[in-house]
Amino acid sequence: MTDKELAKKIGQGDAEAAEAFAREHYPAVLRLAFRLCGHREQAEDIAQETFLVARQKIGSFRGGSSLRTWIHRITLNEYRQWRRKRQTLSLIDHDLANHDAGINAFETGHVLANAMKNLPEKQREAFVLFEVEQLPMNEVAQVLGVPTGTAKARVFYARQNLRQQLEGRSEVIKDELQQSTI
Amino acid sequence: MNYNNQQSSDEIIDRELQALREPVESMHGVGDAIRTMQETPKSKRTLNLRWPIGIGSVAVAASAIILVGSLSTGKAYAGELHAISAAQLGQHTMIMKCANFVGHETPEWTTEWYLDHQRHASFEYRDHGRLQYMEVGDGTRRFTYSAGSTSPSGYVVKEQALIDEDTSSLMTIGTVDSYLKDDFFKARKIEKQTNVDLNGRTCDLYLLANGCYRIWVDQATRLPIQREVYSKGVTLWERDTYEYPATMPEDKFKEPTIPGITAFDYIAARKTVTDSFTQPGQVQTVGGVTISLKAMVKDENQIVALWTTSGLDGRTDFAVNLQVEGAQNQDKLGEVVESNLPSVDRTILNARLRVIYGQPFKLPTTVKIAVWSGDNGKLDKNGKPVKKFVGWATFAVDQVIDAPHIENLLHRPVQGTGEGIALNTKKKG
Numbered sequence: 358m359t360d361k362e363l364a365k366k367i368g369q370g371d372a373e374a375a376e377a378f379a380r381e382h383y384p385a386v387l388r389l390a391f392r393l394c395g396h397r398e399q400a401e402d403i404a405q406e407t408f409l410v411a412r413q414k415i416g417s418f419r420g421g422s423s424l425r426t427w428i429h430r431i432t433l434n435e436y437r438q439w440r441r442k443r444q445t446l447s448l449i450d451h452d453l454a455n456h457d458a459g460i461n462a463f464e465t466g467h468v469l470a471n472a473m474k475n476l477p478e479k480q481r482e483a484f485v486l487f488e489v490e491q492l493p494m495n496e497v498a499q500v501l502g503v504p505t506g507t508a509k510a511r512v513f514y515a516r517q518n519l520r521q522q523l524e525g526r527s528e529v530i531k532d533e534l535q536q537s538t539i
Numbered sequence: 540m541n542y543n544n545q546q547s548s549d550e551i552i553d554r555e556l557q558a559l560r561e562p563v564e565s566m567h568g569v570g571d572a573i574r575t576m577q578e579t580p581k582s583k584r585t586l587n588l589r590w591p592i593g594i595g596s597v598a599v600a601a602s603a604i605i606l607v608g609s610l611s612t613g614k615a616y617a618g619e620l621h622a623i624s625a626a627q628l629g630q631h632t633m634i635m636k637c638a639n640f641v642g643h644e645t646p647e648w649t650t651e652w653y654l655d656h657q658r659h660a661s662f663e664y665r666d667h668g669r670l671q672y673m674e675v676g677d678g679t680r681r682f683t684y685s686a687g688s689t690s691p692s693g694y695v696v697k698e699q700a701l702i703d704e705d706t707s708s709l710m711t712i713g714t715v716d717s718y719l720k721d722d723f724f725k726a727r728k729i730e731k732q733t734n735v736d737l738n739g740r741t742c743d744l745y746l747l748a749n750g751c752y753r754i755w756v757d758q759a760t761r762l763p764i765q766r767e768v769y770s771k772g773v774t775l776w777e778r779d780t781y782e783y784p785a786t787m788p789e790d791k792f793k794e795p796t797i798p799g800i801t802a803f804d805y806i807a808a809r810k811t812v813t814d815s816f817t818q819p820g821q822v823q824t825v826g827g828v829t830i831s832l833k834a835m836v837k838d839e840n841q842i843v844a845l846w847t848t849s850g851l852d853g854r855t856d857f858a859v860n861l862q863v864e865g866a867q868n869q870d871k872l873g874e875v876v877e878s879n880l881p882s883v884d885r886t887i888l889n890a891r892l893r894v895i896y897g898q899p900f901k902l903p904t905t906v907k908i909a910v911w912s913g914d915n916g917k918l919d920k921n922g923k924p925v926k927k928f929v930g931w932a933t934f935a936v937d938q939v940i941d942a943p944h945i946e947n948l949l950h951r952p953v954q955g956t957g958e959g960i961a962l963n964t965k966k967k968g
Contacts, residue, residue, distance in 0.1 A: 367576060375576035383569040384562050391563045401565060408575040415576075466558030468551060489559045520548040 360427075361420035368416030378415075379408065382428045385490060389429060392485045393436045395474060403439055407432045422499050429492065429500045433482065440478075472522040476515050483511035484519075632656070635781035642774050652781075653791045660791045675794055682794040682802060692943060693802035695794075714761040715745055715754055724748060733758075737765060748772075803943050811940060812836065812845065812948065816887055820846075821936075825910040826929030833887065835906065835939040836948065840896045842866055843945055847885040850912040851926055861890040862907040862931075865900040868892060889949065903937035 358366075366374035386407050391400035410431050418427060473481055479501075486497045487508070498508040633654045638646040645667070653660040657678030665671040665686075675682045684693040718724050730746040737744075737755045742764060745754045750772045755765040768777040794802075815834040822831050828850035836843045842863050855875040875890045890908065894900075910932050913924035942948045 370577075370579070372577045376573045379572040379576045380569055383565075383572040386572075387565055388560075388563045392559060397563070400563065404565075405571055405575070408572045412576050412578065466555050466561075469555030469559060488556055491560065516552065519552055523548040523551050 359420070360424040361418065364415045364418035364420075364424060367412075368418075378424070382425065383408075385425075386428060386432050389432050389485060389490055390436055392470070392473070392489050393433075393482065394439060395470070399439065403432065403435045406435045410435065423496070425492075426496045426499045429486065429490065429496070430502075433486075433500055468523070469519070472519050475522060476518055480511050480515035480518060483508055484515035487512045488516075632785050632787060633781055634785040634787075635779065637777065637779045639777050640775045642770060642776065653785075653787060655787045655792070658787075658792050662791075670797075673795070675792055677792070680806060684795070684797055684800065684802070691797075691800055693797060693800045694943065695802050695804045695806060697806055715743075715756045715763055716761060718745070718747060718752070718754065724752070740764070805942070805948055808940060808942055808948055815845070821934045823932035823934065825932050826912060828910050828912045828929060830908055830910055830932040831885075832906065832908065832932075832934050832936075835936055836942055836945055837939050838942050838945045841891050841893050841945055842900075842939070843889060843891045843949065844906060844908060846888050846890070846908055848888065848910070849885070850910060850929075851924060852885050854911075854923075854926070855888065857909060857911055857926070860909045861892050863892055863900065864905040864907075866892060866904075867895040867898040867900070891945075902939065903935055906934045906936045907931045908934070 363374055363378060367378055383404065387400055387404045390403035390407070391397060394400055394403060407428065411428055414431075418424070422430075473484065476484065483497060483501060486492050486500055487494065492500065494508055494512075495505055497512070498505040501508055501511075503511075633652070635652040635654075637650045639648050639650075641647050648663060648665045648671070650664075651660075651662045658676065660675045661673065662670065663672040669686070670684070671686045673682075673684045680695055680697060682693065682695050685691065719729065724747045727748040728746075730750075732744040732746070734741050735744040735755065736742075741758065743756045743758055745756060746752070747754065751769050753767045753769070754763045756763050764781075766777075766779045767775060770776045812834055818833070820831045820833040822829060824830075828848060830849075831847045832844060833847065834845045836845070842861075844861050844863075857875050860875050875888055908931065910929045911926045912929050914927040917925040919925050
């Protein structure tokens with residue numbers, strides 16, 4: 358079944374098709390939202406909003422991209438709305454910052470997740486889509502709405518930026534791990 | 540950066556990426572998503588209004604995703620507000636104005652949005668009245684002007700084309716309940732004052748987060764009618780107002796004439812380009828392969844050749860493709876990239892050469908396109924024909940279409956379709 362046929366079935370109320378779609382894409386949507394926003398509960402909200410929008414729009418899905426690209430794009434839009442709202446709120450208070458303190462600080466993935474927070478937003482979006490979600494570059498470009506070359510450049514600069522942040526970090530991590538086990 | 544450092548940083552990145560690729564634990568699981576997909580579609584937020592306004596620099600600058608407004612004219616009534624809140628996309632009229640004080644006594648910049656069914660207009664003013672950015676759209680075409688950081692520019696595109704890279708095209712406005720339910724505000728002091736006067740209108744005032752957010756709310760619909768944001772609860776940072784339903788000033792929806800600015804019409808240019816595909820173009824045959832050069836396009840930093848080949852139709856994995864005499868190249872050779880261009884009988888290939896920014900080259904010029912064919916029917920391990928370089932097709936070119944930004948002409952998709960600015964005839968993906 359093609360993506361367009363699947364979308365049509367869901368649009369017509371086919372429960373099995375709807376379940377298959379949700380099961381296939383929910384993990385990626387949630388992970389993308391979480392890696393972008395950094396808050397688990399907020400990521401679940403973004404994921405839920407994403408599927409609300411997807412349900413509204415799937416009847417008009419035209420097959421101009423794959424459903425995977427399409428749902429990633431909706432997720433990105435929902436994340437961006439969330440982020441803009443947070444930017445305004447952050448004027449008032451900055452205490453939303455880090456929910457991952459404590460023992461989580463030593464979990465694998467934390468170092469990179471923290472470094473990713475310092476990336477320019479466009480680089481971070483491209484990096485997450487390409488390196489975490491492992492979408493092909495042409496799909497990353499489609500999700501971002503930019504040419505493939507631009508998407509490539511953003512991933513490249515993101516990695517370069519992360520390298521600079523993490524220079525010498527390996528020694529620091531060793532120290533942290535030693536202290537945490539004392 | 541020395542090699543060892545780069546290597547160890549890359550090792551960290553790659554190792555940590557493995558963890559980030561793991562599934563995220565979910566409290567609610569996939570169940571909610573399944574139920575959502577199985578339900579009859581419903582409005583995302585039942586009392587929200589969705590503004591069909593493209594978020595360009597205006598909206599980003601305003602940082603006003605949650606918008607409120609004033610009813611300074613006093614013309615809006617509860618019934619109308621109810622009607623508005625239930626209205627579907629594009630079925631309402633509104634004016635929203637946003638003054639960004641950012642701590643100063645007078646606004647540093649102001650923005651205005653006008654929405655009238657399918658028509659919309661937005662303006663950003665800097666320096667006490669200097670137009671920085673504007674958009675005017677009628678549902679089919681959109682005019683955009685930007686004073687820019689280097690030079691001003693204007694262009695016309697098909698509506699809903701993604702010109703700005705920020706693709707969230709809709710803004711939302713919720714009832715005050717959307718604020719009150721927000722975790723951020725729930726965790727902080729909320730004060731409500733009833734029957735407060737705002738420009739002659741009786742409303743409720745909510746002071747959120749110790750007065751940092753002040754929202755005047757229509758008593759019947761609970762839709763906000765004005766919002767003020769204060770830094771540290773003291774310094775006025777931003778004031779958003781809007782009126783609805785509103786009498787629209789017609790002059791706001793006219794595509795303006797701006798001295799010194801000739802708006803580039805991407806819709807017309809796209810038609811010129813795609814019309815050329817139905818023409819034979821310049822044809823050269825090299826090694827039994829026919830190359831048809833359909834059009835050349837350039838902007839400030841690249842030259843693009845649009846062509847077809849009888850050699851390996853549809854392939855774009857060629858290493859060597861384009862040379863343009865007289866161009867100050869950044870790269871030695873052009874690469875083939877995909878585009879959202881429609882095909883006629885064969886795939887339109889899109890080879891581009893990056894040049895030094897702003898360096899002109901003279902016409903006529905000589906354009907050389909690499910010619911490839913299959914290697915005597917041989918197939919590679921993936922079953923694709925093995926390609927073989929057979930020579931260069933050489934063309935004398937005396938016409939090149941100028942576009943301020945080629946990506947807008949060739950690549951940018953229309954939202955939700957993956958298609959180009961002018962609608963495609965061939966689906967991709």
